[in-house]
Amino acid sequence: xxxxxxxxxxxxxxxxxxxxxxxxxxxxxxxxxxxxxxxxxxxxxxxxxxxxxxxxxxxxxxxxxxxxxxxxxxxxxxxxxxxxxxxxxxxxxxxxxxxxxxxxxxxxxxxxxxxxxxxxxxxxxxxxxxxxxxxxxxxxxxxxxxxxxxxxxxxxxxxxxxxxxxxxxxxxxxxxxxxxxxxxxxxxxxxxxxxxxxxxxxxxxxxxxxxxxxxxxxxxxxxxxxxxxxxxxxxxxxxxxxxxxxxxxxxxxxxxxxxxxxxxxxxxxxxxxxxxxxxxxxxxxxxxxxxxxxxxxxxxxxxxxxxxxxxxxxxxxxxxxxxxxxxxxxxxxxxxxxxxxxxxxxxxxxxxxxxxxxxxxxxxxxxxxxxxxxxxxxxxxxxxxxxxxxxxxxxxxxxxxxxxxxxxxxxxxxxxxxxxxxxxxxxxxxxxxxxxxxxxxxxxxxxxxxxxxxxxxxxxxxxxxxxxxxxxxxxxxxxxxxxxxxxxxxxxxxxxxxxxxxxxxxxxxxxxxxxxxxxxxxxxxxxxxxxxxxxxxxxxxxxxxxxxxxxxxxxxxxxxxxxxxxxxxxxxxxxxxxxxxxxxxxxxxxxxxxxxxxxxxxxxxxxxxxxxxxxxxxxxxxxxxxxxxxxxxxxxxxxxxxxxxxxxxxxxxxxxxxxxxxxxxxxxxxxxxxxxx
Numbered sequence: 001x002x003x004x005x006x007x008x009x010x011x012x013x014x015x016x017x018x019x020x021x022x023x024x025x026x027x028x029x030x031x032x033x034x035x036x037x038x039x040x041x042x043x044x045x046x047x048x049x050x051x052x053x054x055x056x057x058x059x060x061x062x063x064x065x066x067x068x069x070x071x072x073x074x075x076x077x078x079x080x081x082x083x084x085x086x087x088x089x090x091x092x093x094x095x096x097x098x099x100x101x102x103x104x105x106x107x108x109x110x111x112x113x114x115x116x117x118x119x120x121x122x123x124x125x126x127x128x129x130x131x132x133x134x135x136x137x138x139x140x141x142x143x144x145x146x147x148x149x150x151x152x153x154x155x156x157x158x159x160x161x162x163x164x165x166x167x168x169x170x171x172x173x174x175x176x177x178x179x180x181x182x183x184x185x186x187x188x189x190x191x192x193x194x195x196x197x198x199x200x201x202x203x204x205x206x207x208x209x210x211x212x213x214x215x216x217x218x219x220x221x222x223x224x225x226x227x228x229x230x231x232x233x234x235x236x237x238x239x240x241x242x243x244x245x246x247x248x249x250x251x252x253x254x255x256x257x258x259x260x261x262x263x264x265x266x267x268x269x270x271x272x273x274x275x276x277x278x279x280x281x282x283x284x285x286x287x288x289x290x291x292x293x294x295x296x297x298x299x300x301x302x303x304x305x306x307x308x309x310x311x312x313x314x315x316x317x318x319x320x321x322x323x324x325x326x327x328x329x330x331x332x333x334x335x336x337x338x339x340x341x342x343x344x345x346x347x348x349x350x351x352x353x354x355x356x357x358x359x360x361x362x363x364x365x366x367x368x369x370x371x372x373x374x375x376x377x378x379x380x381x382x383x384x385x386x387x388x389x390x391x392x393x394x395x396x397x398x399x400x401x402x403x404x405x406x407x408x409x410x411x412x413x414x415x416x417x418x419x420x421x422x423x424x425x426x427x428x429x430x431x432x433x434x435x436x437x438x439x440x441x442x443x444x445x446x447x448x449x450x451x452x453x454x455x456x457x458x459x460x461x462x463x464x465x466x467x468x469x470x471x472x473x474x475x476x477x478x479x480x481x482x483x484x485x486x487x488x489x490x491x492x493x494x495x496x497x498x499x500x501x502x503x504x505x506x507x508x509x510x511x512x513x514x515x516x517x518x519x520x521x522x523x524x525x526x527x528x529x530x531x532x533x534x535x536x537x538x539x540x541x542x543x544x545x546x547x548x549x550x551x552x553x554x555x556x557x558x559x560x561x562x563x564x565x566x567x568x569x570x571x572x573x574x575x576x577x578x579x580x581x582x583x584x585x586x587x588x589x590x591x592x593x594x595x596x597x598x599x600x601x602x603x604x605x606x607x608x609x610x611x612x613x614x615x616x617x618x619x620x621x622x623x624x625x626x627x628x629x630x631x632x633x634x635x636x637x638x639x640x641x642x643x644x645x646x647x648x649x650x651x652x653x654x655x656x657x658x659x660x661x662x663x664x665x666x667x668x669x670x671x672x673x674x675x676x677x
Contacts, residue, residue: 008111009033010042011067014050015058023050030104038063043113046070052081054088061089065114067113072096115583118282119219126288129156134295142299149299150270153292154201157285158270164199165219165270167260180349195219195269198300213245216271222257223266228289230281231255240317252495253277259288268300330355333425333433345419345434346426350394351376352387354431359600362440363418365411372478379408381415383544395422395432399608406436452547466544469561470500474509477559486544486566488537503531505541514549523548534564543567594652601650608646611639 010032012023020036027034041064049056052073060069071085075095091112103233119206133152136145146164147504154162197209213219217240222229231237234255235248249645260268283303337344343360347353353371361367395401403421410416417440460467463513466483470476501509515521522528527548533541548562622629
């Protein structure tokens with residue numbers, strides 16, 4: 001025993017927490033798994049009561065049937081305290097204080113007492129199980145007792161299922177040592193013995209079910225080694241190899257294969273399975289397996305071969321009786337079947353035709369004598385045969401089946417589509433009544449209608465515009481992909497769930513319906529394209545172009561449908577075009593002003609040049625004191641000023657205005673001639 005791997009658990013309880021903590025520390029140093037309280041008492045070896053109180057001893061005794069209750073008492077405790085502890089349920093007393101070595105030896109001996117008691121009780125339980133299994137297999141019919149005996153063994157070992165297998169091969173039992181699994185469809189080799197499940201804990205009425213040992217590596221290993229073979233986790237087992245996934249799916253998490261040996265010769269096996277992963281089987285359990293295996297071996301050896309022969313004979317006789325009863329039962333319904341307009345086949349559980357009526361002959365073209373005792377599979381395409389077999393098998397067991405379609409080939413090679421219903425009227429006789437009618441044309445029309453429906457749905461869904469249809473109560477029936485894009489709702493949140501009026505601002509849906517019914521907006525029952533508003537999932541009000549109409553049946557309104565186009569992008573484009581047009585008009589206006597300014601400057605420049613020239617000539621001729629000189633100077637100065645204005649007009653590149661008188665604006669020459677910033 002080491003502190004790192006303690007195996008013996010001791011619980012410590014008492015009134016003083018500090019005293020309990022000191023005890024736990026001491027015990028852990030000594031290598032025990034110690035903890036406080038009574039949690040997990042069922043798995044503990046000892047419960048140490050540190051305060052020696054009668055109430056604590058009583059609580060500890062009540063917490064576990066397995067653990068020994070040890071009361072710590074002072075060395076000088078009186079007889080009254082000792083008696084109270086023992087009377088309250090304490091098994092032993094531990095005088096305190098005690099030297100460390102003496103304490104360790106005392107606790108070890110107490111724990112060993114618990115282990116020895118557990119071993120003794122387990123041995124007694126195993127002995128009782130062996131006696132019970134032996135009584136079951138010896139006192140009654142061994143084969144009939146196998147399921148109950150297997151169930152008792154599985155329960156004792158903690159497994160979910162136990163199957164008893166008998167090994168049989170040509171010339172006696174042989175051990176399949178190096179056999180490999182057969183390929184799909186490959187017959188079992190004569191050199192490999194077959195196994196039969198002759199009893200199972202969960203299937204008391206199981207008949208001799210054949211098994212191929214090559215698909216059970218754990219059985220082969222048990223036969224080769226002559227010892228039990230345990231598989232802890234089937235899914236990851238290297239022993240199972242390629243069969244590990246199959247074993248994990250159908251066999252369980254853990255497996256135990258126990259060979260049944262007769263003078264070291266395998267005659268069968270016990271195959272135990274657990275749904276949950278089990279811990280490795282200990283030596284005591286293996287000993288129980290080996291003892292039980294000898295009892296099961298004796299049971300298999302004692303079961304007479306004549307029993308099997310009698311069973312086979314009994315089956316043949318019962319089969320003959322069943323056929324006679326079925327024939328009498330069929331006679332009771334024969335008149336009804338013959339008068340029925342629908343075709344009728346009566347088949348057994350293997351799909352063999354027992355009877356067919358006149359309508360079935362007319363529909364298929366086959367005569368009764370031609371199909372008697374033949375399988376219905378001969379008339380059915382290969383891809384439907386397995387499904388038909390399964391359906392007939394269920395119907396023969398009395399299971400109610402819904403109607404189904406079946407393709408049948410007639411004598412002319414034509415394939416008919418038949419609608420088939422089953423009846424359990426003859427199920428107790430192992431027969432199934434299949435009544436059918438020809439629905440070939442009806443199914444072809446349904447297929448065409450389905451294709452048309454799918455085409456229309458695809459057409460509606462692929463339309464860019466949103467399409468919404470609603471019934472007269474406002475329930476949405478159609479909500480295509482275009483509507484999903486416009487509103488932001490997925491269709492499954494709208495169809496049958498969201499009233500159509502919730503897709504519009506308050507009152508708009510009612511106004512739209514009023515406009516559709518009015519003759520003023522495109523005619524009664526129709527709404528010409530008009531601008532409306534919708535409400536998206538996010539609460540945004542979006543402008544749309546809407547056209548709508550009412551759908552009538554026999555003059556009554558049954559639904560309405562609307563087609564809407566989202567105008568958001570169109571309005572953005574229109575605003576952009578308007579801005580561009582405005583800018584273009586402004587550019588044209590400025591271009592005209594610039595052209596006009598250039599023309600004006602060119603036209604005014606010539607007369608101004610003449611005025612300035614004549615003014616200069618006059619100034620040269622007039623003396624300084626001449627009164628006319630000032631007037632000519634004024635003329636020259638103003639002409640020069642006009643020339644500067646003309647030059648500015650010639651430099652105009654854009655139209656910049658400024659306020660003048662009142663609301664009038666005039667061209668600002670200075671700003672219009674400045675380069676743009």
